[in-house]
Amino acid sequence: MEISTIGLDFAKNVFQVHGIDAAEKVVVRKQVRRGQVLAFFEALPRCLIGMEACATAHYWARELTRLGHQVRLMPAKDVKAYVKRNKKRCR
Numbered sequence: 001m002e003i004s005t006i007g008l009d010f011a012k013n014v015f016q017v018h019g020i021d022a023a024e025k026v027v028v029r030k031q032v033r034r035g036q037v038l039a040f041f042e043a044l045p046r047c048l049i050g051m052e053a054c055a056t057a058h059y060w061a062r063e064l065t066r067l068g069h070q071v072r073l074m075p076a077k078d079v080k081a082y083v084k085r086n087k088k089r090c091r
Contacts, residue, residue, distance in 0.1 A: 003027050003044060008051040008060070019047075042067055052076055 002021050006028075009016040015037055019028035032040050037060070041049075046068045051057050053073035061071040 003047050006049045008049055
């Protein structure tokens with residue numbers, strides 16, 4: 001499993017992880033509980049992680065950067081194109 005890019009979606013207790021390889025093939029699609037997020041990313045090879053910029057995203061970006069990952073925060077207007085169903089914003 002060679003993950004090159006991960007999209008991370010926040011929620012209150014369960015985060016959604018969507019990872020692709022260099023050929024843009026889906027490699028991992030998984031729900032991770034809040035308490036297991038750092039352990040999950042610590043076990044992965046270094047990769048690019050994209051997430052919506054919100055209040056909690058800055059905290060997670062710092063933590064994931066400390067693990068060696070490259071983190072990119074995207075404005076909500078750019079993330080909206082990827083949302084398939086109506087849901088509330090991260091808190």
